[in-house]
Amino acid sequence: MAEAKTHNNSNKPRPRILIYLAIQIITHSTIVSVICFIAGIVALLLLPVLAKNTYISENALMPGSATNMLxxxxxxxxxxxxxxxxxxxxxxxxxxxxxxxxxxxxxxxxxxxxxxxxxxxxxNQFHPLHxxxxxxxxxxxxxxxxxxxxxxxxxxxxxxxxxxxxxxxxxxxxxxxxxxxxxxxxxxxxxxxxxxxxxxxxxxxxxxxxxxxxxxxxxxxxxxxxxxxxxxxxxxxxxxxxxxxxxxxxxxxxxxxxxxxxxxxxxxxxxxxxxxxxxxxxxxxxxxxxxxxxxxxxxxxxxxxxxxxxxxxxxxxxKMWSLLGSKWLNTLGVFWECIGQYARRLNPQWKFGIPANEYVEGTATLASSMYYQGLGVPxxxxxxxxxxxxxxxxxxxxxxxxxxxxxxxxxxxxxxxxxxxxxxxxxxxxxxxxxxxxxLYLLTSPSKFVSVGVYMIPFALLGAPLPIVAASLYMFSSKATPQAPVASEVDFSLESWKWINSAKKVFVIHLWGVAVSLLPYFLCRIPGLTPTNNLTVWGSFAVLSLVILFSMLGYPTSVAVPSEAEKREWANLKSVTLSAIFIGLSLMSVINFATAEIGALLIVPFCLMARPLMLDIQARSMRTLLLATCNLALGFIAFPPCAFLLLKSAFDSSGGYNISDYWNWMESLWAWNSATYLYIGIVHLPCWALCIHILFHPS
Amino acid sequence: MTKKKKVQWFWMWVIGSVTLRLILVYFPRNLNLSSRPEVSTPLTSLRRLAEGYWLKRSSMSPYAGSMYHGSPLLLALLGPLTVTRIEGQPDQLLCSLVFVIADVISATLIRAAGRSLQAAYSSSLKVLGLHQLSETSEVLPSGDFAALVYLWNPFTIIACVGLSTSAIENLVVVLSLYGACKRLASLAAFGWVLATHLSFYPSILIIPVILLLGYGPDAPPRKLFQRRIKLEVGNSSSIGSDHLKEELKDQSSMLKVFAWRLVVHFLIWILLWSSYVLVLCGIYLQKHGGLQELYRRTYGFILTIPDLSPNIGVLWYFFAEVFDFFRSFFLMVFHGNILLMIMPLALRLNHRPCFLAFVYIMISSLLKSYPSVGDSALYLGLLGLFSYELKDIRFSFLLFAGYVGVSLLSPVMHNLWIWRGTGNANFYYATAIAYALFQVALVIECVNCMLNHDRMVTKLTTTKLKDAKS
CATH class of the missing domain: 3.40.630.10 (Zn peptidases)
Structure with missing residues (x-):
């Protein structure tokens, strides 16, 4: 006994298996998040394959059991x-x-x-709390x-x-x-x-x-x-x-x-x-x-x-008609079909894989089902x-x-x-x-559906990296702070409360988001404004207030040589931002799953990748430059108006779109009291702004 | 200089929070907070109180029909305000104003208590010879901090604007703690009696209050003082200064002695106040069954949990599911759970009675039969009092994010279950369990951190003592 004790004392106490696993996941957060993200997208594309046939679940219904009397x-x-x-x-x-x-x-x-x-x-009136x-x-x-x-x-x-x-x-x-x-x-x-x-x-x-x-x-x-x-x-x-x-x-x-x-x-x-x-x-x-x-x-x-x-x-x-003719979807369908055939050869019991054309149709229906659910307009x-x-x-x-x-x-x-x-x-x-x-289901054809248990998987996989990366960044930022010299008997540093500053920032930006999403309510009261005018006023107000807020919050450009702690500040900020977007997305997934899924596809990669461009530029290697461009592109895509116009141009072949469409779209959203509007204003936009802030962080 | 600045800001913040409340009070319809299950439980709902008052006015028992379950005193105090309407103003404006005032008074009491706690703690550290520690403990104005946390906590604001009587319940709890900190036996007894009368669970606070009165405010473990004094007495005897010796002896006697007189006073005051309250209640309910009815309808209602409407606690679902013949057994188990934790905690934390009170409040708000966000508001506010000792708490960010996430998710799940019909009770109950888990994590981390702090102080003093000896 005594020997064992001394042995234990001499070595570091071994962490328990769960904690060990958690630490392993957190330290390898990059790989884990890449795997999770890719798995999430693959699972999303697999949904039409995993769809089940509908069946009449309530026995009392007995459709068609009586002869027609008309x-x-x-x-x-x-x-x-x-x-x-x-x-x-x-x-x-x-x-x-x-x-x-x-x-x-x-x-x-x-x-x-x-x-x-x-x-x-x-x-139709705007009732934000409806x-x-x-x-x-x-x-x-x-x-x-x-x-x-x-x-x-x-x-x-x-x-x-x-x-x-x-x-x-x-x-x-x-x-x-x-x-x-x-x-x-x-x-x-x-x-x-x-x-x-x-x-x-x-x-x-x-x-x-x-x-x-x-x-x-x-x-x-x-x-x-x-x-x-x-x-x-x-x-x-x-x-x-x-x-x-x-x-x-x-x-x-x-x-x-x-x-x-x-x-x-x-x-x-x-x-x-x-x-x-x-x-x-x-x-x-x-x-x-x-x-x-x-x-x-x-x-x-x-x-x-x-x-x-x-x-x-x-x-x-x-259906999303524009998806029906797409080549890559067809290729993907053929690929799934091949895998399905291979699987059946291995074990005839496995009923996996559907014909390619059925896959394409299923995907088009699924996309439309998701779009209309996500829009939140009846x-x-x-x-x-x-x-x-x-x-x-x-x-x-x-x-x-x-x-x-x-x-x-x-x-x-x-x-x-x-x-x-x-x-x-x-x-x-x-x-x-x-x-x-x-x-809670999505339709892939009139007689096929994906139930909540299945369609939650892609979303969970997309969302899972957020807390992991947040935890790893948090650990990074708290570990990297230089320890105060232990000369004094007590070091008075609020080590465990360093996130408060970042949380304050994130909170203020979310308040900004609330203000921005309430502004159209007042804009609509002013008569005689065209959509383009409205959008300009809205946009300029948003940008102006954001700039003022950042200057009030102390945008760290004023610091000539950022200290070590300030350098690490972005990591802390990012970790809080990730937690905020995680909470926001999980909330939205309960309110309107499709919105959360589409939103996660847009914002999660940007949030995960965001890191100061200065770091990448200073490093000057091929990889970091690629990373920086990637970041900029993702940031562009995740910006709500850009995302809207890109998606519109991708799926709507009728063409002829301009920026005022965005205002009309937003107007229709809030006129129908769609929670998607609140999501865009209160979750998506502030998190995007915070990520952009991280991107241009001087460090 | 810095302190003065702090104070200035403090009142600005207080005014700000009052303004925010008043703004929110003007939109009762839009927010509809008073009907939320998170805010108004059967015990704290003002709508039920108005109903009870109406019954009383039409000379029926206010407890008729299982609507009202609060105290008759509250009925006499708030009842007339529920029926007075001012033209053009929100319906329950006067009641809301009472709650706002109650919140502000609680905050000022917390602040005063915090200041005296801090002063006492820093002086006790000085006695131990830990001058540096005592200086750092004064850097953070924990009293101001706690008061502001209490005032600006969204839970407090929601409970206040949502017309929940928990603002007043919190006020009397804080009053009792304040009285005990300031060693005012009558005030402490008054607060305790009222708190017990209003919401029953604070009755367990009698232990920390007695400890507070007996031993004085929070301090490092007592054996450290004894050791220190022993050493100093030894030193001084070797030096031989009689004057110093006597002073030290005084000090030691003061530290050792449990202030029995104050505690006896406190107990006598409790007797006086409780008989006063009971007489008042008896007069109020004279024609409606008297005190027996009161006990059955208030304490009985709290203890037997007959109302299973959803709330943020964990008991409603459990008792909705449990078979009837197991009911009394599980009632005993759940209430025993609170009682079980009283003794060990009291033994372990008896040198920190205020912190002990905080832990008790937290545990009771976790295992309460009808918890609401007002209870969380109280313990989160008190948490600020120990901001110096708890500065190294682990998982602070995780706990914070968890609280934010759960408190946002819970109304959404409720909506999904009640209004949309696509979810079910399990959805909402899941958030209640998550909330309970975060509360458990918070209380464990707090106690853990406090014990670590004690260990740190012990270590420092022992090294100091060793140095002094050698």
Whole structure:
């Protein structure tokens, strides 16, 4: 025992295995981070290969198990409605009241409860904190004139077997001022289903048919109705009744209040595309709601299942078209295919690898899925439902020929109606809320998805180097400080608190980011500014304030000969910056995963590489010069406007882009309360500025 | 000169923090902080207090309907303010002002306590002969520092603006510690009684307060003084100066003696104050079940954890999951956890009663049944008091980043679970566990660092003594 003790004492105590491993990782941080980063990109490119086939997870749904009951009578009635609507357009030149009356009459004919819902379209306003608060019912625009009233027509069928606690919503956007055949047809499809449902005995959930007045946009009318449905407002805005007698002319036998059914289980937005696609009758699904939220995958699954297996429609989700033709993607697809074949030769059980063309298509779909989720802007009126935890999608039926040239509307309505009927019947079987399947997923094709467990891997690999490099830099900066001479019995140095200075800097720059992202709120109040002007004012304010801040924080250029400690300061600053971006990215990955993934791709390499250019220039070797150029290029790419324009030019082949597009893009982001906007302003931009600061650090 | 400058800046910072609070108070709707689970627990929510006051005014028991669980005194103090509205001003403006004032008073008390602690510590180091150490210990104005940390801590600001009564609970805890530092038995007793009455957990602070009153403020381990004095007595006897000898003897007697008189005073004051508080409560609740109802609805509510709505603690989830027949067992385990740590810590840290109080507060805010950010605000503020001793704390940056990360992630996870419905309770609970882990890491590092500091002082004194002997 004693011997062992002395032995231990003579040697340095061996660190425990975990600590040893951690130290090893931290000391080899460069290699680890390079490996992690490359692995992250490879894993990202592998996602289409790793995608799984969708399956219907909730057993209660039982899609397609019942025979369709939609009769030719329903369809004939629906066709009559379509005809009446189009005739009305020809006859009275599309008076909105007339067409509204007509729809209400048709609804009343089915013994439905019909009401009108008046709403005032809200201007899109910037609510920076909207994400963190509950859906707010108290926002209302101040000056309401009567001309701007929109009127939704709502029909409700009470379920004979239900207790009125649940409901399914069908939405057909419809502009009464400018009736087009596509919208009339979508009304026809919805009407045929509605007519069927008013008769059936199996209905367990109430059916609400919302004809959304889309003259101020499809989204705003649906969201106004939903707001009234879910969060009624008791202090109404009083509108001058004299000027608004339009709404009072509606026939008196209608209930004037707001009618409700039960909790909304799901919602379907039905649309018919205006122009034919020349291939085949097909179905487009739009699912992305605000901030990259998706409806439950089961909802997409049942639509997909019924459309493909019952109605033989081609089903589509949006794709990045520009990626389809890209050569390198094809090469990559061939490469994966080869690897897959090789793997299968080794072990036939391994189902790895998909055909190259499928890979390319999957990647294009995945990219689009990621882009629309990352944008955080809903892709249709279904987005309004997700704010109230209701699963909703838009199904857009796109016929082979344009509806105007279609000679038999009946067949088309029949097909569409059967699909909607099947979906409604399936949702009607639900016993609980949609919860069984995934909420967090990316689509690579209508029948393939990547779940959260898989798509987190690339992000985790991209993000993992950040804390590692931060730790190694922190150790470097604290180790490298010259030890104070031990002459005194105590050295009074706040060794462990040296990061405070850097943290202060990082905090101030993040505050700057907050100020910069709030500025457009005030800029928009100034009338008569063009996007270019706005952008110039915004940009110059940002740069000016940044310069002032840096001079206040003591930009170390004033020091003639930087001392050893100041030389090391950049390492400390970088370590704090890396921690900040790590926290920011992980936060964003919870809020909107796709944004975090794209953001990580842009900012992580720059953050990891950033080091003072002076160091590289002083060294004057090939490697360091290459490093410096690399840094500059990455810094250029990571700058948000540059990144935007580069991505736009890469993926949007239409061309003709200028800098004011950036302002418009940002404006659309904040108008939709997208968290992506906050991410760019509060996380991405400050971290970029800090990295640039490190790049030009004198040391 | 430098000190004066510091003070000037200090008041500027205080005014700044008050201004920030007042600005935030004017946007209660936009921030909606008072309904956040991080800020308002069933015990600290002002909305519940307003409800209790309303019940009381309509001559019902304020505890009817399991809405209010706080003290009747708070009801009498803040209740009238919840119903007074000023035209054109935010609803709860007066209450917010009370909380702002409470925060400022706590900060000034912390500052005063910190100053006396620092002075005492530096003089005790001088007694040990560590003059250089005593000088360096005065470089950092830890009192000012702690007060500013308390005032500018986002947790404190959020708790204050979010209308949580924890500002007042913190104030009485700080009052008790301040009284003990200044050796004012009545004030310390008053603070302790009120703190125990308001939030129950501070009752364990009786040990550090008694130690503070008995032994005086934080100092290096006592045996060092004894050794030192022994040596000096020996030296002086060899020299033979009677005057010096007597002085030293005085000193030694002072150090050895536990100030029983003060402690007895303190205990008597506790009796007086608690009977006073109980009589007041009894009068207030005379028609509504009296003191028994009070105990059942406040202490009983704290101890049996019937409200399982999510908060930043770790107990709600556990007790939501646990089978009912194990419930009482685990209740005992979790509360026993706090009690278990009292004795060992008291033995190990009895020469540093103030630090002991800090550790107790931290542990109780970690294992509390309904914790809120207000509790973290208190211990983080007190942490500043020991900035000299804890200057070499390890992982400070990691802990800081962890606190920042968790406190940002937690509301997002809550949003994901409650509003979006895409997450579930596990998401939110994961952040609560992470938060608890960081708290545990912080308390361990603090104690570790403090013990290291003690070791360092011991080493220095022993070498000094050896030098002196040889």
């Amino acid at each position: 009769s030719s009578h329903d369809v004939a009635e629906a066709n009559k409605l379509v005809k009446d609507l189009t005739d009305l357009k020809l006859r009275s030149n599309g008076s909105p009241i007339e067409s509204r009356k007509l729809i209400a009459q048709y609804m009343l004919g089915l013994d439905a409860e019909v009401t009108y819902h008046n709403f005032y379209p809200q201007l 994400f963190f608060t509950s859906p707010d019912s108290s926002i209302i625009s101040k000056n309401i004139s009567c001309a701007s009233i929109g009127i939704n027509t709502v029909g409700i069928i009470r379920a004979p077997r239900g207790d009125g606690k649940e409901a399914i919503v069908l939405v057909t956007p419809y502009n009464p001022k400018k009736v087009v055949l596509g919208e009339a047809l979508s009304l026809g499809v919805a009407y045929s289903v509605f007519s069927l449902l008013s008769r059936v005995t199996w209905l367990a959930k109430d059916i609400i048919w919302l004809v959304a007045d889309s003259q101020y946009g499809e989204y705003s009318s649906v969201s106004a109705w939903l707001r009234e449905y879910q969060a009624p407002q008791f202090h109404r805005v009083v509108v001058n009744s004299e000027t608004c007698n339009e709404s009072s002319t509606i026939e008196g036998n209608l209930y004037s209040g707001f009618r409700r059914a039960g909790t909304i289980a799901a919602a379907l937005v039905v649309k018919i595309a205006e122009d034919g696609n020349h291939f085949d009758d097909s179905l487009n699904i739009y699912a992305e709601a605000s901030n990259g939220q998706m409806p439950n995958l089961d909802l997409i699954n049942i639509v997909n299942y019924l459309a493909v297996h019952k109605q033989h429609l081609r089903i589509k989700v949006s 892709t249709g009126p279904h987005g309004a439902f997700r704010d109230y935890q209701v699963d909703a999608i838009t199904v857009e039926i796109s016929p082979k020929v344009s509806p105007t040239k279609m000679n038999r509307h009946i067949d088309f309505i029949f097909r569409g109606g059967r699909l909607i009927e099947g979906v409604v019947r399936s949702i009607n079987n639900l016993l609980e809320k949609f919860h069984q399947s995934f909420f």
